[in-house]
Amino acid sequence: MNTPDSLATRWLERAKADHTIAFLLEALTNNKCPHSGLSSLVKNTTCGPDRAGGFAMNVPDNLITAANNKSKEDFGGTTTTTSKPTIVICQNNIYDYPDYIRTLSHELIHALDQCRAKTDWSNLRHHACSEIRASNLSGECGYGVELLRGNMKHRGGSIECVMRRAKLSVNSNPNSEGKGEEVVEEVFQKCYADLYPFMRHPGSN
Ligand SMILES: [Zn+2]
Known part of the structure; x- marks a missing residue:
């Protein structure tokens, strides 16, 4: 499966109008998980097989791709009182827009748990x-x-x-x-x- 960048970018744009995604973003803000909107929070990228997405906390942008190629679904980073999450969506393993939204929601729940429960x-x-x-x-x-x-x-x-x-x-x-x-x-x-x-x-x- 090879989802082109332009399609993954369109899915991300479209996700901004999704009520569940907007609600989860608001919950991130309320739990000291600051973000400046979906475009900077989410990175569409290409990953190995069997991996739909992942997330990291306080990881510099240049290290995210390397971290994402590890087999573990969710990769670490350090957590401070206020933590900046990054969500990675493996566009090559996403089938359609509903699949994109489900994967994004899954990773947003992890990011939220990290901020609220210090997972x-x-x-x-x-x-x-x-x-x-x-x-x-x-x-x-x-x-x-x-x-x-x-x-x-x-x-x-x-x-x-x-x-x-x-x-x-x-x-x-x-x-x-x-x-x-x-x-x-x-x-x-x-x-x-x-x-x-x-x-x-x-x-x-
Ligand atoms: Zn998971």
Whole structure:
């Protein structure tokens, strides 16, 4: 898949009018995660396979591409009282505009968790919790999306999807030592119920 720069740039422009994205940006501001809008916050780039996006805190621009080629989904950086996030979208692994919005939402939830809860990505429980929230709240486990993946047989399958995707991500953490599954199960209930900053699940009508 080879999404041209011009198309990825158009998706980013279009995302500015998306209500969920605007709401998540506002939540970043409210949680001492300063940004100057989507254009400077988000970098569309080309990544290795199996990677949709990532984010970094306080990482100089010239180091972002190098960091993004690592296999880990989310890469670190240092956190201070006020932290500047950068979100990377792997345009070559994004299929269409809805996929772009879901990926951007996923990474915005991680950035938000980093600022509000000081997520420590080397701590598997922290990582698991943010992955559960990101998969649950980004829409990537919505009924239609799972149906397209051929994974969903019934509507309750969304929970299974969130759990499956969180386990995959946590297992890619260099500190996971194969414990991704058990850690996700341990924190699942609490983190699945945490809908912040939404008042109710963004996918519900
Ligand atoms: Zn993630």
